[in-house]
Amino acid sequence: MKVIKIDKKDWADGLAKLSGGYRLFGPVKDKEFHNFKELDNGELPDFDFSNTKLSAKSMVFPQAEAMFKYSLDENEADHHIMKEAEKDYSPRAAIGIRPCDAAAFLLVKKNFDTPEYKDPYWINAYEASVFVGLACNNPCSTCFCTSAGCGPFHEDGLDVLLADAGDYFLAKVITDKGEKLLQAAGWNTEADAGEDQIETLKKEAEAKITASVNTDGLKDKITTELYDAPFWEDVAFACLNCGTCTYVCPTCWCFDIQDETHGTSGIRMKTWDSCMYPLFTLHGSGHNPRGTKVHRVRQRFMHKLKYYVDKYGDGIQCVGCGRCIRLCPVNIDIRKVCELMNSYEPADAACQVA
Amino acid sequence: MVGYTDKIREISERLLKEGTVDMVIGFRQGSMPMMNEPCFAKRPEDVEKLTWDSNCGINLANYLTDRKEKIGVIAKGCDSRNIVTHIIENKIKRDQLVIIGVPCKGMIDRRKITSMFETEILSVAEEDGKVIVKTGDAEKILEKEEVLQKNCAVCIHRNPVIYDELAADLVEEQKDIDRYADIREIEAMSPEDKWNYFDDLLSACVRCYACRNACPLCYCPTCFVDESQPQWVGKTTDPIDTKTFHFLRAYHCAGRCTDCGACERACPVGINMRTLTKKLEKDCFEYYGWEAGLTLDARPPLDAYKPDDPEDFIK
Numbered sequence: 001m002k003v004i005k006i007d008k009k010d011w012a013d014g015l016a017k018l019s020g021g022y023r024l025f026g027p028v029k030d031k032e033f034h035n036f037k038e039l040d041n042g043e044l045p046d047f048d049f050s051n052t053k054l055s056a057k058s059m060v061f062p063q064a065e066a067m068f069k070y071s072l073d074e075n076e077a078d079h080h081i082m083k084e085a086e087k088d089y090s091p092r093a094a095i096g097i098r099p100c101d102a103a104a105f106l107l108v109k110k111n112f113d114t115p116e117y118k119d120p121y122w123i124n125a126y127e128a129s130v131f132v133g134l135a136c137n138n139p140c141s142t143c144f145c146t147s148a149g150c151g152p153f154h155e156d157g158l159d160v161l162l163a164d165a166g167d168y169f170l171a172k173v174i175t176d177k178g179e180k181l182l183q184a185a186g187w188n189t190e191a192d193a194g195e196d197q198i199e200t201l202k203k204e205a206e207a208k209i210t211a212s213v214n215t216d217g218l219k220d221k222i223t224t225e226l227y228d229a230p231f232w233e234d235v236a237f238a239c240l241n242c243g244t245c246t247y248v249c250p251t252c253w254c255f256d257i258q259d260e261t262h263g264t265s266g267i268r269m270k271t272w273d274s275c276m277y278p279l280f281t282l283h284g285s286g287h288n289p290r291g292t293k294v295h296r297v298r299q300r301f302m303h304k305l306k307y308y309v310d311k312y313g314d315g316i317q318c319v320g321c322g323r324c325i326r327l328c329p330v331n332i333d334i335r336k337v338c339e340l341m342n343s344y345e346p347a348d349a350a351c352q353v354a
Numbered sequence: 355m356v357g358y359t360d361k362i363r364e365i366s367e368r369l370l371k372e373g374t375v376d377m378v379i380g381f382r383q384g385s386m387p388m389m390n391e392p393c394f395a396k397r398p399e400d401v402e403k404l405t406w407d408s409n410c411g412i413n414l415a416n417y418l419t420d421r422k423e424k425i426g427v428i429a430k431g432c433d434s435r436n437i438v439t440h441i442i443e444n445k446i447k448r449d450q451l452v453i454i455g456v457p458c459k460g461m462i463d464r465r466k467i468t469s470m471f472e473t474e475i476l477s478v479a480e481e482d483g484k485v486i487v488k489t490g491d492a493e494k495i496l497e498k499e500e501v502l503q504k505n506c507a508v509c510i511h512r513n514p515v516i517y518d519e520l521a522a523d524l525v526e527e528q529k530d531i532d533r534y535a536d537i538r539e540i541e542a543m544s545p546e547d548k549w550n551y552f553d554d555l556l557s558a559c560v561r562c563y564a565c566r567n568a569c570p571l572c573y574c575p576t577c578f579v580d581e582s583q584p585q586w587v588g589k590t591t592d593p594i595d596t597k598t599f600h601f602l603r604a605y606h607c608a609g610r611c612t613d614c615g616a617c618e619r620a621c622p623v624g625i626n627m628r629t630l631t632k633k634l635e636k637d638c639f640e641y642y643g644w645e646a647g648l649t650l651d652a653r654p655p656l657d658a659y660k661p662d663d664p665e666d667f668i669k
């Protein structure tokens with residue numbers, strides 16, 4: 001595959017050219033931490049980060065997004081009719097998305113783009129996007145991507161993979177979309193032995209990953225036995241049900257639908273939701289089948305590490321970015337829970353309790 | 355603080371063995387530097403996991419709400435004050451509790467420490483008032499006094515105000531502390547500057563409500579922000595809705611907040627929403643001479659009618 005060498009002195013120029021044809025998104029520093037945002041005119045993505053606080057999912061799946069607009073004013077001809085909200089699906093490019101976040105889009109796609117159900121908002125935004133990934137030369141201690149089907153130089157889900165090689169970037173072309181973007185930026189010098197250079201950096205980065213999870217046992221566990229395992233009370237005890245773990249997660253896809261009316265005009269929105277919230281499963285009757293914290297914590301881990309595994313057969317619903325570990329206010333650690341689930345033998349537990 | 359941990363384990367083991375309590379609520383060592391996880395021990399052998407150090411900033415009173423068991427609870431100064439408030443507000447009964455008081459020497463501010471280093475912190479240890487921080491390529495020794503959580507730096511109730519057992523000798527309380535310097539700065543601002551200050555303060559909020567959920571005072575079965583009939587507040591990160599949440603929540607904590615700092619500590623995006631609760635804490639102190647959670651014998655000022663209230667603020 002072709003590898004382009006981009007001198008860092010040509011970086012800003014290239015991005016300026018791109019901003020004519022694409023809405024640019026990237027990591028920017030906001031007070032103390034980095035977030036993934038649409039770049040202001042002339043703003044450069046800041047690559048001095050390990051990963052953004054929140055994932056890049058909002059580029060395609062914003063925390064709140066208008067789907068419809070309506071008017072309740074009976075003097076208007078089309079009152080009480082839901083009309084599509086205007087959308088901008090012109091081409092957009094993520095500059096410096098981490099490989100785990102890009103891989104997460106492919107995972108989430110399985111939910112939003114199925115033969116039966118299609119979420120037009122997600123699909124349109126996703127298809128309008130080009131993903132230029134920034135490989136991780138220095139993964140954090142909480143990154144366990146290499147055991148979650150991903151990795152610091154993972155290419156699936158990316159159109160271009162950038163690797164920082166000091167004075168220059170190596171840009172590996174992965175798709176035609178990516179090739180087109182590089183051309184539009186005027187970056188076209190092929191690198192000498194580019195693939196080899198990337199391979200070396202990749203090996204170095206992978207060697208720095210210290211965290212891992214074992215997932216090999218999950219698919220053979222019996223769902224009801226895992227569900228009834230005795231460890232959930234202990235796992236869930238500290239949880240505040242704040243949902244931070246799901247908000248910051250690139251693979252959490254749950255949403256709610258909310259109407260907001262101001263005077264006689266209103267919008268219908270799609271907003272992030274979380275299985276950590278008591279309202280998530282509250283029935284109209286007032287009954288809540290996931291009425292306690294233990295139910296909710298179990299749902300999060302069972303969904304990611306068992307139901308998903310069984311339904312899609314391609315691993316866990318997690319790319320190993322480690323955000324939920326770093327940001328949980330009470331240090332509930334998916335690596336520990338995964339280990340408990342993966343190694344759970346009901347017989348052992350029965351002996352222990354007795 | 356090895357002494358504290360040993361003593362906590364010893365007391366907890368005794369209480370569980372005697373059957374005085376069904377469970378002890380405390381902290382266990384976290385999986386990340388400067389993080390501990392609230393946990394329970396139900397069997398005497400489980401007490402081995404209990405630990406104590408300067409990373410126990412989460413308020414354990416929050417884990418008592420409406421529990422039915424007999425509970426041993428580890429309580430530093432602020433936790434004990436929130437336990438008092440919980441008892442007054444009928445969220446737990448005094449006779450359900452064996453309070454294992456921990457004379458507190460302050461919690462360290464993990465965000466402040468993190469921001470002092472260029473690279474990721476891999477381990478943090480404590481020794482004699484020093485905090486030893488290791489990153490991949492460096493080691494640095496910090497004075498604990500200089501990296502305390504903001505609320506701990508101005509805390510004047512480090513000793514538990516109510517307890518049945520003690521994990522160590524009482525500590526000397528901090529004296530001559532200017533507790534409200536930060537609040538006075540905001541009070542002195544023009545309305546416009548205040549508005550901008552709050553805009554900026556809350557701009558990163560993702561409405562996860564970790565601050566609310568970490569707070570022992572926020573135990574309503576359905577918070578006003580979660581009500582849907584009527585829906586008081588919109589659900590997005592609209593700045594007005596976000597401010598409505600924060601301002602109203604602060605008012606609901608007025609006269610009850612102990613400035614334990616659990617809210618600020620829990621926030622995933624590092625917002626100091628404590629300035630809001632602290633302003634009300636200051637008002638309660640200045641108008642009513644009231645500090646929350648010091649006694650079981652009086653109700654919080656906004657919760658009680660007194661004909662001789664000064665009411666100076668109304669004139």
Ligand code: SF4
Nearest residue numbers: 239240242243245328
């Ligand atoms: S971030 Fe932690 S405390 Fe918050 S809901 Fe997730 S597991 Fe619970």
Ligand code: SF4
Nearest residue numbers: 249318319321322324
């Ligand atoms: S579950 Fe945690 S580690 Fe996995 S993708 Fe989500 S935030 Fe990252």
Ligand code: SF4
Nearest residue numbers: 252253254275300303
């Ligand atoms: S873990 Fe919870 S919030 Fe995340 S996708 Fe699954 S059900 Fe939804």
Ligand code: SF4
Nearest residue numbers: 559560562563565621
């Ligand atoms: S914890 Fe932080 S982000 Fe979450 S609602 Fe509170 S202030 Fe907002």
